[in-house]
Each structure stands twice: as structure tokens, then as C-alpha cells.
Amino acid sequence: MSKHVTHWIGGKPFDAAGADQRRADIADPATGAVAGTVDLAGPAEVDAAVAAARAAFPAWRDTSLSGRASVLFRFRELVAAGSGELARIISAEHGKVVSDAAGEVARGLEVVEFACGIPHLLKGAFSENVSSRVDAYSIPQPLGVVAAITPFNFPAMVPMWMFPVAIACGNTVVLKPSEKDPSAAVRLAELWAQAGLPDGVFNVVHGDRAAVDALLEHRDVKAVSFVGSTPVARSIYATAAARGKRVQALGGAKNHMLVLPDADLDAAADAAVSAGFGSAGERCMAISAVVATEPIADELLERIRERVARLRVGPGDDERSEMGPLVTREHRDRVAGYLESGVREGATLAIDGRTHPVLGGGADGFWLGPSLLDHVTPQMSCYTDEIFGPVLSMLRVPDLDAGLELINANPYGNGTAVFTGDGAAARRFQNEVEVGMVGINVPIPVPMAYYSFGGWKDSLFGDSHMHGTEGVHFYTRTKAVTARWRAAAGGPSAATAAAGRSGVNLGFPTSG
Secondary structure, eight states: OOEEEOOEETTEEOOOTTSOOEEEEEEOTTTOOEEEEEEEOOHHHHHHHHHHHHHHHHHHHTSOHHHHHHHHHHHHHHHHHTHHHHHHHHHHHHOOOHHHHHHHHHHHHHHHHHHTTHHHHTOOEEEEEEETTEEEEEEEEEOSEEEEEOOSSOTTHHHHHHHHHHHHTTOEEEEEOOTTSOHHHHHHHHHHHHTTOOTTSEEEOOOSHHHHHHHHHOTTEEEEEEESOHHHHHHHHHHHHHTTOEEEEEOOOOEEEEEOTTSOHHHHHHHHHHHHHGGGGOOTTOEEEEEEEHHHHHHHHHHHHHHHHHOOBOOTTOTTOSBOOOSOHHHHHHHHHHHHHHHHTTOEEEEOGGGOOBOSSOTTSOOOOOEEEESOOTTSHHHHSOOOSSEEEEEEESSHHHHHHHHHHSSEESEEEEEOSOHHHHHHHHHHOOOSEEEESOSSOOOOTTSOBOOEETTEESSOOBSHHHHHHHTEEEEEEEEEOOSSTTSOOHHHHTSOTTSOOOSOOOOO
């Protein structure tokens, strides 16, 4: 039976009766068939969601820190108990294998667990006697209604990078997930309601650019968090910042893995395959460029080729599958096009994923197996573009110096890795590479939740990374208070005593 997904506003599914509601199809990536439909929000639905969030904000802002933490703890338990169901929902709409989807939910839960410590995270500062009988202190306070705009590749984890911290800090949230795989967001909203989150604190609107534009232009939205491509991130940052909103917009990536001659080549080949082809390469932290030093490049390629030949590609719900289809037919065709353009531009197609066997699913599924283009140069489109699919580009360099120069010349700066047994080389790499997240013998260096996630250069627009302490700072603003109390009832204050004959002191205030 075909499913229908609608918005979640004010603690319940949105009633679109009488509305001129636009809809989009939801596809099953393994078969290519239409599995359901999703409502697409316009300004009216966005207005309703923002109004619900705005109405819920005063009470939620004034809820005690322990009260907020209690709701977060209950939400954490419900998500953990329902992680298998969430993984199947994600797999059915995105296409990734269920085990990979379960890992996504687990990493999102780490941010929920971090946010459960909000009573400690929101402690302000206090200074006694900054002047005579004057105390000063700072108070972190929530912003109000905040928007989260998230991509298709992690329909649970990326929203959970944002909304647990935002809600824990006392804000209310309007989430706009990808319309390609919308069901996970609604299931998370249902779990929030079961956890006792007040109506309107967490809302979900589905949609395309019309919904995004309405959120960016809405006067009651105080901050915007975004993950997606660099062109869209740049546009969202410019649009929202011009309207006085706080913005964190994470863009695209071209993540390099530099393999030095002394590296463990089996570990490096394992890493290249898992980081390049996991989730069909549809990860902003996927390794897409293997930078191999010349002495070991051919051997590394052969080890990658051996592993790829054993990879099982098939439907996400087939326990035998290790890699599923891509999310849409259009995206699959775009990614496959880089194999042809790479060869035209001079690369060697060392592994052609178009011929990789598929375990099952429909012939019309959005299939493309693991692929590798060798002898890639920085001028080729397969290198300059973010492919966002199961295509590795191998570039060859003579040494560490050339590898660093290549990586630092790239406009993206999201994630990178070096594989080596030389501690001095690794230390130099981490010090000199111009990238926000670095792995040393670790291929996908996604930080733990108590650190913050985000890149440099064209991979980030705005000053704040996501989750961790930077996430707390992003979703709060600090109020500084300076207070003086009269020494005794009826007695003259220090200010009056210092005022002189007129009773008024016009001097600039100083400590003392």
C-alpha cells in the first residue's frame, strides 16, 4: 500500500484539508517504483509551523534545566529502543543497507546523549566584587525559533546533529528534511511527543525550495542550520545573514586520503573501500580522492581492486548486501556520467561499477557499483566536482610535500586522512593541512558528539561548527549582568556618596 507523509506541526500531523497541497513522489531506490507521496510546504505551512514554535517558546524557555534534561533522557531511550525500526525506514527511502542506517541512528544518538548534559553545559560565569559591592555574571539564553534544513544522505543523523542541542538550550525547532526520504523525521517527531516534549517545540515541514525560502525569509526564525552542497550553503548563508539571522551552513567536500610509502597497505585499502563506498559514497565525509605516493600506488590499487570485487551490492533490506543503490535515478545517472567524462579527460577507468553484479532488487533500481578512476589530475571534473557517489579518484604524487600541496590547493576543507607509520610525518600533516577534520590512520574522522563537526574553506559558511560546545554557543546568546545592591536599607549608596554636592556623578564608571 502506498504511503503518504505529511508535516508535523504543533504536536500532531498537519491537517491539509482544504489546502491546495503540492506533493512529490517517494521512490524505492532498489526497484525504481513509487513507494508513496509527501506533502510539499509553501509559505502557509511554514507560517503555521513557525507560529506553533513561537507560541511554544516562552514556556519551553522557562522550563527548568532538569525538566528539559528529563525529556531528552526519555527521548534517548525511545530512539534507542526504536533504532531498528528507524533504520528500516531510512533504508527503504534512501537505499543504504539497514546496518549502515543503524549506524547512522547510533551516531545521532551520541548527540542526544551529549545534550542530556545541558544543566552543566549552560552554566554561566560569576565574578564577585568587580567593583565595590558590584557583581557581574553572564547568562546563556536561547534564541527562540530556529530552523534546521537537512540533506537526504543522513535523514536521522544530520537532524540529530542540530535539534537535540537546540531544544536542550531552550529553543523551539522547525525541521525541513529532504523530501526524498522524509519519513524518518516524522518518526522522530512522534518519539519526541511520546517523550513528553510540549506541542510546538519540535515541528517538521517537508518541501523544496519554496519551503526553504519561506524559512529563510521568516522574521520569527532567529537562526538557521544547514547541511548540503556548497552552492546552496553559500546562498543560504548570504540570504539568512542578510536578514540578521545567525547561520551555520555546512557545504560540500572533496575528502582526500594520503597514503605514504610506509603505510600498512592492507589497512589503507580497507579504509579506501569502506570510506569511499559505504552508503554508496553518499556521505559528506566519504573519501573521494585517494592520494597515493608513487612507490606504492600500483600495489594499493590492486588491493583496492581485490576488495571491490568481493563487495556485495544489493537492496538495503537484504542482509547479504554491503552497498545499496543511489537515492534517485537522476543522481545515479549524474554520478555515472563522471566515469565517461573522466576517461574523456584522460583518466583510466580502473574499476567500472556499471558492470558490478547486483544481488537483487528491480532492474529499474538506481544501481551503480563501486568505481575507480586512476591517473586523475586536479584539472579533471571528476576531481574538481563533488561527485557524491561510489566513485574514487586516484591521484599520484611523489611524496608528503606534494600530497600536502595538492590537498591544500583544493577549495574544500571538510575532512582528510593520512595513512602512515611515521609519527613525525603524521604530526606534520595534522599541523599543516588546511582542513577542519583530520584522521590519522582513520579514514572518516567524524568527531564524537562532545567535539564539534565542521570543515574549513568552502565547506563551511558561518563561524560555528555543529554539536559539541560550538553547537551550544550557536543556539544561545549571552547576556552580561552587572548588579549593585544597597549596603543597608535607608542608607546612602556608594554612588550617592561619591556624587558630590549635586547628588549626581557624571564620571565614567570604573572599578575600585
